[in-house]
Amino acid sequence: MSIRHTSGMTEVPEPTHRRRSHAGTRDLERYAGLFAERTSVMRSSAMRDLMAITARPEVISLAGGLPDTSTFPPQSFAAQMTRIAQESAAKALQYGPTEGFEETKDCILEVMGAEGMLPDPDDIIVTTGGQQAIDLVCKTLLDPGDVVICEAPTYPGAIPTLCSYQADVVQVECDERGMQVELLEQLLAELREEGRRVKFIYSVPSFQNPAGVSMSLERRRRLVELARAQELLVVEDNPYGLLRYGGEPMPPLYQLDGGDFVIYLGTFSKILSPGIRLGWAVAPPPVMEKIVLGKQAADLCTSTLTQYFVREYFAERRWQSYVGDLVEIYRGRRDTMVEALRTHFPAEATWTEPEGGLFIWATLPDYIDTGDLLAKALRADVAFVPGQAAYVDGRGSHSMRLNFSGVNDEEIHEGVRRIGKVIAEQVELYGTLTGEHRVPEPEQESTPNVVPFRKAGEVG
Amino acid sequence: MKVAVLKGGRSLERGVSLRSGARVEDALERLGHEVLPIDVGPDLVKRLGAERPDVAFVAMHGVGGEDGTVQELLEILGIPFTGPGAAACARCMDKVQAKDAIDEAGLPTPEWFAFNQTAFREFGAADALGRLEETLGFPLVVKPSRGGSSLGVKFARSPGEVPQALVSAFSYDDRVLLERFVDGRELAVSILGDEPLPVVEAILLEGDRYDFEARYEIGRTRFACPAELTAEEERAVTETALATYRALGCTGFARIDLILGESGPWLLEANAIPGLTDTSLLPQAAEAAGLSFEQLVERILDLALRPAAA
Numbered sequence: 001m002s003i004r005h006t007s008g009m010t011e012v013p014e015p016t017h018r019r020r021s022h023a024g025t026r027d028l029e030r031y032a033g034l035f036a037e038r039t040s041v042m043r044s045s046a047m048r049d050l051m052a053i054t055a056r057p058e059v060i061s062l063a064g065g066l067p068d069t070s071t072f073p074p075q076s077f078a079a080q081m082t083r084i085a086q087e088s089a090a091k092a093l094q095y096g097p098t099e100g101f102e103e104t105k106d107c108i109l110e111v112m113g114a115e116g117m118l119p120d121p122d123d124i125i126v127t128t129g130g131q132q133a134i135d136l137v138c139k140t141l142l143d144p145g146d147v148v149i150c151e152a153p154t155y156p157g158a159i160p161t162l163c164s165y166q167a168d169v170v171q172v173e174c175d176e177r178g179m180q181v182e183l184l185e186q187l188l189a190e191l192r193e194e195g196r197r198v199k200f201i202y203s204v205p206s207f208q209n210p211a212g213v214s215m216s217l218e219r220r221r222r223l224v225e226l227a228r229a230q231e232l233l234v235v236e237d238n239p240y241g242l243l244r245y246g247g248e249p250m251p252p253l254y255q256l257d258g259g260d261f262v263i264y265l266g267t268f269s270k271i272l273s274p275g276i277r278l279g280w281a282v283a284p285p286p287v288m289e290k291i292v293l294g295k296q297a298a299d300l301c302t303s304t305l306t307q308y309f310v311r312e313y314f315a316e317r318r319w320q321s322y323v324g325d326l327v328e329i330y331r332g333r334r335d336t337m338v339e340a341l342r343t344h345f346p347a348e349a350t351w352t353e354p355e356g357g358l359f360i361w362a363t364l365p366d367y368i369d370t371g372d373l374l375a376k377a378l379r380a381d382v383a384f385v386p387g388q389a390a391y392v393d394g395r396g397s398h399s400m401r402l403n404f405s406g407v408n409d410e411e412i413h414e415g416v417r418r419i420g421k422v423i424a425e426q427v428e429l430y431g432t433l434t435g436e437h438r439v440p441e442p443e444q445e446s447t448p449n450v451v452p453f454r455k456a457g458e459v460g
Numbered sequence: 461m462k463v464a465v466l467k468g469g470r471s472l473e474r475g476v477s478l479r480s481g482a483r484v485e486d487a488l489e490r491l492g493h494e495v496l497p498i499d500v501g502p503d504l505v506k507r508l509g510a511e512r513p514d515v516a517f518v519a520m521h522g523v524g525g526e527d528g529t530v531q532e533l534l535e536i537l538g539i540p541f542t543g544p545g546a547a548a549c550a551r552c553m554d555k556v557q558a559k560d561a562i563d564e565a566g567l568p569t570p571e572w573f574a575f576n577q578t579a580f581r582e583f584g585a586a587d588a589l590g591r592l593e594e595t596l597g598f599p600l601v602v603k604p605s606r607g608g609s610s611l612g613v614k615f616a617r618s619p620g621e622v623p624q625a626l627v628s629a630f631s632y633d634d635r636v637l638l639e640r641f642v643d644g645r646e647l648a649v650s651i652l653g654d655e656p657l658p659v660v661e662a663i664l665l666e667g668d669r670y671d672f673e674a675r676y677e678i679g680r681t682r683f684a685c686p687a688e689l690t691a692e693e694e695r696a697v698t699e700t701a702l703a704t705y706r707a708l709g710c711t712g713f714a715r716i717d718l719i720l721g722e723s724g725p726w727l728l729e730a731n732a733i734p735g736l737t738d739t740s741l742l743p744q745a746a747e748a749a750g751l752s753f754e755q756l757v758e759r760i761l762d763l764a765l766r767p768a769a770a
Contacts, residue, residue, distance in 0.1 A: 053474050367624040372612055372631040375472055426627050432580050433623035435587075 038144075038166050054383035060415035063383040065209065065358055066406030067270050071325060080312040088308060096304040098296045100126025100280070104307045107314040108280050111266065114320065115241050117255050119264070119282045125291055126302045130239055130267035130279035134158055134202075136298070137235055137263055137281065138165040140290045141199045147191060149201045151179045153361065153390030153399070155209045155237065158202060168196070169392045176352070178215030179203055181222045188230060200233040200263070205253055207240040207357025210390050210401035214250055214355065224257040233287075237265045240357040242323050245331035247355040260284060268310060270358070271323050276306035330358070333404040336412045344420025346427050351402075358405040361387075363398055364423060367430050370400045373422060382418040461493050463761070464513035464539075466530060468499035471522030472632075473608050480736035481519040487757040488517070500525065508537055515764050516541040517757075519736060522608045526733045527553035542764040544732045548709040552732035556605045556637055558708060562727050565707035567700060569727040570719075571596060572639040574605065577630060586623075592638055593619055601639045604632035608731070615641065644721035647687060649701035650734060650745040652713050652756070653763050656698040657745035661687035683741065685748045693720065700725045712763045715742055 054061050084092050105121045112119060127133040134157075142148070144166035150158065152171030162169050170191070172184045184201070191198055203223070205215040215223070227234045236253040254264040259282065267279035283291055295301075313319060337360055338353050345351070351362035364370065370386040377383060387399030400419075404412055465488065467481025468474050481497065488495045496513055498504065500520060508516070516539050520526060528550035534541040544552065551557045556574040563569055573592050579585035593600065602625035604612040612632040614625035622638075629636040646662040661684045689697065701716040704727055708714070715734035719726045734742040746756040 053470070053472065056470070367627055369624075369628050369631075372628040375611060376631040378472065426631070429577065429580065429630060430623055430627050433586050433589075433626055 038164050053378055056381075059378065059381045059383050060407065060411050060418070061383045062402045062404070062407060062412075062415050062419075063385045064403050064406045066403070067274060067358070068326070068329060068405055069273055069275070071329065072273065072322070076313075076316070076318075080309055080316075083312055084305070084308045092305050092308040094304060096301045096307065098125075098292055098301050100124070100302055101304075101307050101311070103311045104278075105280075107310050108266065110314065110319075111242070111268075111271065112264075112282075115238075115249065115252055115255070117252060117264070119254070119259060123259065123282050123285065123288055125281050125283075125288060125295060126307065127279045127281055127295065128299060128302050129274070129277040130237065130265055130269060131157060131161070132295075132298070133265040133267075133279050133281040134161050134235075134237065136291050136294045137200070137265070137283075138162060138167065139294045139298075140287065141233070142167050147196050147198045149184065149187065149198060151203055151208065151211070153210050153387060153396055153401075154202065155204055156385065156389040156401075158237075159389075159392060162202075163392075167199075171391060171393070174208065174211050174213055176213055178205060178208065178213050178219055179223070181215075181219040181226070184223070185226060188226070188232075198232055200235050201227070202235045202237065203253070204237045204239075206238055206250060207243065207354055207359075209240070209357065210359050210385065210387075211361040212352040212354030212357055212359050213361075214247075217250060220251065220253055220256055224253055224262065227257065227261040231261070233261055233263055235263045235265065239265075239267045239270050242271055243327060243330060243358070244356040245327060245334055245354075254282065263287065271326070272310070272313065272319065276309060277303060278306055278310060330405050333407070333409060333412060334360070336409045337402065337404040337416060340413050340416035341420075344417045346420070346423055348427065349423070358403055360402045360404065362400050362402060363387075364400070365427065365430070366398050368423065368426050369397050371397060373400075373426065376422045376426075377419055380418045380422055382415045384419060461515065461761075462496060462511070462513045463488050463493045464496040464498055464508065464511065464516045465519055466498050466500050466504075466516055466525065467519045469501075469520050469522075469524045469530075471520070471524050471526075471608075472611060473522035476735050476737060477519060477521045477525065480521070480740070483736055483738065483753070484517055484519050484757055487754045491754055491758055500530065504530075505533060505537070508534075508539060513539060515539065515761060517761070517764075518543050518733060521733055521735065523553070523606060526608065526731075527606065540764050542760045543712045544708075544710040544714055548711065548714075549732040551708050552710070552714065552730040554606050554635075555603060555729050556635060558730055559637070559727075561707050562704055565703065567703055567707065567727055568725065570601075570640040570642045572637045574635060574637040576635040580626075589622060590619070593622065596638060596640045599641045601641050602626055602629045603637050603639065604629045605635040605637055607632040642719045642721050642726045644719040644726070645687070646717075647697060647720055647725075648715055648717050648741050648745075649698055650713065650715045650742040651702060651705045651710070652742075652746065652759060654702075656702055657742075658686035658748040659689060659694065659697055660685040660741045660745050683744060685741075685744050689720075697725050700727065704730060713742065713760060 054063050102121065104126050105124050108124055109121065127136065138161055142165040145168055148162055148167040148169050150169055150171050152173045154171060170187065172179050172187060174180065188198065205220060207214055223234060234253055238252055241252060254262045264282040265279065268276060281291060334354065341351050341362065345362065348365045349362055351360050354360060371388060374384065374386050385401040387396030387401065388394060390396050390401065407415065465481050465485050467477050469477065485495050485497055496511055498507060516534055518525060518530060518541050520530060524530065526549060528546040531541060531546035531549050535546055551561055559569050559572055575585050599615045599617045602614045602616060612629045614628050616622045616625045626636060648660045650657045663682045663684055665682050697718065697720060701718065704716050705714055708730055710732065715731040717728045719728060734740060736743060743753055743756060
């Protein structure tokens with residue numbers, strides 16, 4: 001074993017393995033008895049392995065959900081970090097309060113104010129990204145077996161979190177006006193009859209990931225009424241509200257409700273940078289108290305350094321114009337993608353034309369399984385997210401999520417063209433197999449995937 | 461000894477291959493070998509030429525690494541390698557070829573019909589589907605001829621589901637097969653050198669037995685090793701597996717998958733390079749036979765360097 005000599009420090013034996021080496025051969029058995037029961041619901045599949053190859057450099061990936069960070073001015077980044085180093089180094093490198101700095105909360109108030117919300121700063125907690133906010137809400141509210149109601153399709157990244165808290169996830173179909181709140185009412189009544197306990201309703205009401213649709217004002221009103229009447233919480237996840245490319249702004253659920261039965265989740269990821277991992281949650285004081293305890297146990301506090309960065313960045317008073325720049329870029333990319341879909345996708349396909357956000361949800365004829373299609377698409381060097389990732393029960397297999405924010409116009413065109421080509425091959429093959437060359441349906445207004453409503457537990 | 465570990469590549473099973481490779485590298489290091497990890501790409505031949513390893517450990521799955529392509533190159537370069545040779549790999553990878561060879565050897569495999577896309581596109585093969593469905597009955601299984609990890613395998617429960625299943629299977633290969641569904645216990649026999657290892661059984665944890673898709677979801681299946689078989693069943697299963705291994709010309713190792721039905725074993729397919737991850741079946745079987753993962757890796761290397769030792 002070689003010894004690394006470092007002056008003034010204790011001699012440290014140099015690590016001999018570049019990688020963790022396995023403790024023994026009975027790897028799985030050795031640990032199997034130690035795993036928590038919740039790990040058994042964390043499933044893996046061949047399809048997940050397939051997603052591993054989307055990272056190949058030659059693949060045009062419409063599978064991501066990445067904002068475009070290339071337009072953020074490096075000079076501005078450098079200036080802010082320099083200022084922090086010169087003026088606040090010791091503080092910026094120190095722990096901070098669990099709830100987050102007041103100054104960060106001021107920035108959050110500005111962002112929320114831009115959508116007409118004015119929460120009490122004491123109701124806010126700064127989190128390590130919006131994802132931690134989801135995790136903390138689950139940690140605070142869920143016992144194993146509790147029912148959580150989500151949209152169908154729902155944010156794919158919420159599913160592993162909900163599952164790891166052993167929630168019983170029930171999904172309510174969306175149409176072009178978001179979650180069908182009428183169906184939700186019906187479902188709540190059924191669940192009550194069955195004696196099942198609903199803890200919260202998780203929704204991305206504006207420019208939803210993955211469907212790209214927004215909940216109508218009427219449904220928003222009805223949803224918060226329902227929550228109030230039945231004393232249920234609605235968890236409103238709103239990462240995209242300010243990324244609006246058309247239509248009229250819609251009041252967030254938090255604003256309609258006044259914050260009594262709505263927990264609001266926000267993030268700087270889509271309006272500034274996902275790399276700084278800064279998000280937040282707003283909750284009624286008794287709930288917030290528990291969330292803070294959960295946060296303390298999880299990571300003590302959110303990165304002080306990046307909170308300083310946000311403070312400096314907001315002090316420049318240019319954050320809204322930067323969001324404006326992003327909106328311009330993304331609007332162009334959305335238009336490019338919609339145009340590419342019209343050109344390259346078969347007439348039988350439908351897709352959403354979102355007025356904001358980062359995603360388009362496309363639905364193909366029911367004889368095409370988008371998981372299998374992905375294998376074919378990867379051979380053509382293009383990737384998307386198969387729709388099943390947005391469901392807990394195997395549905396969604398004829399749909400796909402396409403991202404337009406993290407790719408340029410040329411990549412969007414070429415990527416959609418490649419996907420269109422593999423779909424066309426399957427459509428033609430199906431026609432040959434059934435002997436009926438399906439007559440393309442007349443061009444109709446695109447609507448999101450509308451599937452008949454089903455109860456939880458029914459797998460189709 | 462200098463051992464090149466070939467892994468990754470462009471196949472759909474790249475993820476599993478990287479995990480198999482990493483685990484093999486760890487074991488080789490612990491065994492004191494000089495390890496040369498290679499994520500297989502266009503520079504493969506150049507790197508092998510420059511590094512001149514004593515032996516190549518092929519930890520690749522799927523098209524390219526398991527179908528004889530890489531093996532052929534290694535044969536040309538004169539580098540000994542683990543697992544079956546190029547011709548055997550090609551036969552195992554292609555389920556139609558494998559079933560032909562199994563059938564010719566007089567071994568039982570469920571009845572099947574194979575088609576390529578041209579048959580449907582240019583010769584109206586769709587018109588023959590009705591008759592085939594009558595012969596095979598329902599449910600029937602539709603598979604891509606070349607494809608691993610059960611990707612693209614679909615069960616059609618009625619004639620209406622067949623075209624859709626074919627579209628899925630054709631996503632992975634130009635040739636597909638329709639196969640009679642045989643009900644029974646799902647077994648895998650790994651063979652090391654010429655020795656069958658203890659039999660592994662895949663047992664469905666939840667869902668009814670006709671919830672076919674559940675079989676392919678990790679976490680919904682439990683593996684038992686050694687499988688609970690009567691002495692007679694075990695003999696029938698291992699003998700059939702070994703005969704298949706020989707009929708396909710395998711050397712080194714391979715895994716034979718079969719169904720134990722009421723009338724006895726039915727051969728489904730052979731995997732020339734089964735997974736070597738910590739949840740894979742070959743290492744589990746080796747362990748049941750008392751071989752640690754290092755011992756398994758060492759034995760596989762031995763077989764590559766001294767084929768006669770088998």
